[in-house]
Amino acid sequence: MSAIYRVGIIGCGSISHMHMTGYLGDERYQVVALADPVAEAGQAFGSQYDISKRYTDAREMLGQESLDIVSICTWHKLHAPMTIAACARKPRAILCEKPMGVNLGECDEMMIAAKRNNVKLAIAHQRRFNPVWTDARNLIAEGAIGAPMQVTTSGSQGLLNDCSHLLDFMRYVMSDPTAEWVMGNIERKTDRYERDIRIEDRSAGIIGFDNGAVGQLLQELHSQRRQGGRVYGEDGIMDIDERRIRLLNSKTGGWEERPSTGEDPSVGQATELADWIEGKVEHRGEASHGRAAIEIIMAIYESARLHEVVQMPVQTHCSPIDVMIDNGDLPVERPGRYDIRAFLLRGEEMQGE
Ligand SMILES: NC(=O)c1ccc[n+]([C@@H]2O[C@H](COP(=O)([O-])OP(=O)(O)OC[C@H]3O[C@@H](n4cnc5c(N)ncnc54)[C@H](O)[C@@H]3O)[C@@H](O)[C@H]2O)c1
Incomplete structure (x- = not known):
């Protein structure tokens, strides 16, 4: 009989x-408890999925x-404290x-807490x-577009x-190269927040990877926004989103479309977590990949702060955008805090955690 893993959300x-959805898709899981300080959120979720153990703490x-x-x-600011709190109770795995x-x-603190308590941590x-992104990764690795030279998102x-x-997309479809350098810039003229985190109005980053490819990330600069991007190789081009790949190379004789096979990523993510616990595979979302995306983001901010190319690894442990804001280097010209995700909050709250 399959093991039953007790899950808390x-x-x-x-x-x-x-x-x-992921846990319901694999019989090895049973979601037994939930926690949310907003009691109505816990009640609604618990009733929908028949989870009787409901906590507000x-x-x-x-x-x-x-x-x-x-x-x-939870929102981003609670990912580290909640991961560290969970690690201290030594579950087998955490999906953050x-x-x-x-x-x-x-x-780094999350990874230390996981290691110290022998917890598998996935992001x-x-x-x-x-399946589309994995198909793209496999095709690129097999040489469908030759060596990747540029990836744009x-x-x-x-x-x-x-x-x-999107940064995780760049790394994943190219078989997870390491970023070697980053040049970036940001604009922040309004007091813009996202889930209670101070963010920029616009930004751009150029990333040099150790496979020789150069990544280009645009944020609020281009009208075409989607989860995916385009990879230009020495021998072809691949355009990738969540539903399909379009491939162009010397053999395709025009754009060839490869649609999704339809598997739900949430189920694949959960299934691989149990397989990881059972020692069958590594998890594709293992924490070092989550950290790699954050490191590139911090490098874009650090490049904007220092006006230089940032060579990896980034050695600044706080967020350089916070340093710039606190130092007065990014004066707000149109004052008034606003959070682009305030609509998620319940009750009278307008600023969450
Ligand atoms: N992987 C994805 O594609 C994807 C998509 C959406 C959101 N997210 C991420 O998920 C996170 C949550 O986003 P969301 O859209 O679900 O937000 P949400 O506001 O809909 O849900 C967050 C919940 O956390 C609860 N909460 C607040 N403080 C808590 C605490 N101390 N303990 C327990 N619960 C607490 C809130 O009451 C709320 O019910 C964010 O970090 C976001 O980036 C990821």
């Missing part, structure tokens, strides 16, 4: 449903339930939402389990949110 908002849940798996589905942390110091860049909602996925 911290944070019962929008993304927690995708975690639930995540640490109480971690202390009371002996969980094998913890899903962390992206972005891994809001700076590199947090990412939910779930599109690594999208375009997103919105700040570097940490949308663009952490």
Whole structure:
């Protein structure tokens, strides 16, 4: 009989449903408990999925339930503290939402806590389990477009949110090269926040990878925004989104379309987590990949702060955008704080954690 892994979910908002979809898709899991300080959020989620153990304090849940798996589905600022709190109770694995942390110091603390407590830590860049992205990765590795030379992507909602996925996309489809240098810049003329994190109005980053490819990331600069991008190789071009690949090379005689085979990435992500626990595979979302995306983001901010090319590894552990804002280097010209995700909040709250 299959093992049953006891799962607890911290944070019962929008993304927690995708975690639930993943766990429901593999019989080795049973979601036994949830925690959310907004009681109505826990009640709604618990009723929908028949989860009877409902807590308003995540640490109480971690202390009371002996969980094998913890899903962390809170806003970004709580990813590190909740991961560290969960690690201290020694579950087998943690699936924490992206972005891994809001700076590199947090990412390192999360990895130390996981290692110290022998916990497997994965970050939910779930599109690594999208069959289209995996098909693209395999085709590129097999030489379908020759050696990758350039990869371009375009997103919105700040570097940490949308663009952490896009940087992970660049690395994943090229078989996870290491970033060697980054040149970037940002504009922040309004007091813009995303899930209570200070973000820029616009940004751009150029990334030099150790496979010889150069990445280009645009944030709020280009109208074409999607989860995916375009890879230019020595012998062809691949255009990739979540639904299909379009491939052009000397053999295709025009653009060849390869549609998705339709597997749900959330289920693949959860299945591989159990397989990882059982020693069958490494997890594609293992924490070092989540950290790699954050390191490139911090390098873009650091390049903007220092006006120079940043050579990796980044050695600044706090977020350079916070340093710039606190130093007065990014004066707001149109004052007034606003959060582009305030619509997620319940009740009277307008500024969350
Ligand atoms: N992987 C993806 O594609 C994807 C998509 C959407 C969101 N996300 C990520 O998921 C995270 C959550 O985003 P969301 O859209 O679900 O937000 P949300 O606001 O819908 O949900 C967050 C939930 O966390 C709860 N919460 C707040 N403080 C808590 C605490 N101390 N303990 C337990 N729960 C607490 C809130 O009450 C809320 O119910 C973000 O970091 C976001 O980047 C990822």
